[in-house]
Amino acid sequence: MIKSTPMQKVTINTLFRKKSEGGKITMLTAYDYPFARVVDEAGIDIVLVGDSLAMVVQGLENTLPVTMDEMIYHAKMVRRAVSNAMVIGDMPFMSYQASVEDAVRNAGRFLKEAGAEAVKLEGGLELADKVRALSRSDIPVMAHIGLTPQAIHRMGGFKIQGRGEEAAQRLLEEAKGLEEAGAFALLIEAVPMALAQKITKSVSVPTIGIGAGPHCDGQVLVLHDVLGIFERFLPKFAKRYTNLKEESLRAITAFKEDVENGVFPSEEQSFK
Numbered sequence: 001m002i003k004s005t006p007m008q009k010v011t012i013n014t015l016f017r018k019k020s021e022g023g024k025i026t027m028l029t030a031y032d033y034p035f036a037r038v039v040d041e042a043g044i045d046i047v048l049v050g051d052s053l054a055m056v057v058q059g060l061e062n063t064l065p066v067t068m069d070e071m072i073y074h075a076k077m078v079r080r081a082v083s084n085a086m087v088i089g090d091m092p093f094m095s096y097q098a099s100v101e102d103a104v105r106n107a108g109r110f111l112k113e114a115g116a117e118a119v120k121l122e123g124g125l126e127l128a129d130k131v132r133a134l135s136r137s138d139i140p141v142m143a144h145i146g147l148t149p150q151a152i153h154r155m156g157g158f159k160i161q162g163r164g165e166e167a168a169q170r171l172l173e174e175a176k177g178l179e180e181a182g183a184f185a186l187l188i189e190a191v192p193m194a195l196a197q198k199i200t201k202s203v204s205v206p207t208i209g210i211g212a213g214p215h216c217d218g219q220v221l222v223l224h225d226v227l228g229i230f231e232r233f234l235p236k237f238a239k240r241y242t243n244l245k246e247e248s249l250r251a252i253t254a255f256k257e258d259v260e261n262g263v264f265p266s267e268e269q270s271f272k
């Protein structure tokens, strides 16, 4: 039986408390109402309306094409479903890169139109002025460092970051700089676990890892990887906990066969 414990609203304070007490923070993506309901009911701390929706929902090659309006559309659905988790909106490519004003206006849309409680931005120290401006506008920011998929063309693909002493030192400095600029949390993607551990120990804000080993303050995965419903590829750092693609295929095939064989609808599903 699935254990049900009364849950409390997750806020920034919850995340800081978890870090200080050594409790682990859990985070998953969600993009629509039914899945966001399940994620929230499971007691996950943070629901990220990730720009990964470009790939796992829209079927695109990478995350670059998804637009601000599309992100808001999905964030609204997630917001309606979630009672306890913190909802974070992921700023899509070109919604914040060009100027501080773009960053504030678009981040503000996540809070004002979609009811998100924070935003996430990808990048390093070049983001510091935007992180500072957002924090001053009362928009909490999670800074995403390491492998930043929106920079796929600059990085030459989805590649591990922070390997080698110089790159590791640079990432550590970026983490500290973004904390100093006001980021309330750091998402660390695809870096060696010893480096993620060092960053986690060096900053006072919570770190959430994906492909960054077990020593971060929390872990995030893309929901469609966890559920096994995105089959194009599975990153080395992800884990499938079920195979929803196969289960769905089984159910849909059964429906098709029932209709074709005259088994569905039966009297039970019919009106007298």
Ligand code: KIV
Pocket (backbone or CB within 6 Å): 029, 048, 049, 050, 051, 052, 053, 090, 144, 187, 189, 210, 220, 221, 222
């Ligand atoms: O968009 C996304 O899903 C992400 C992952 C790192 C969780 O940013």
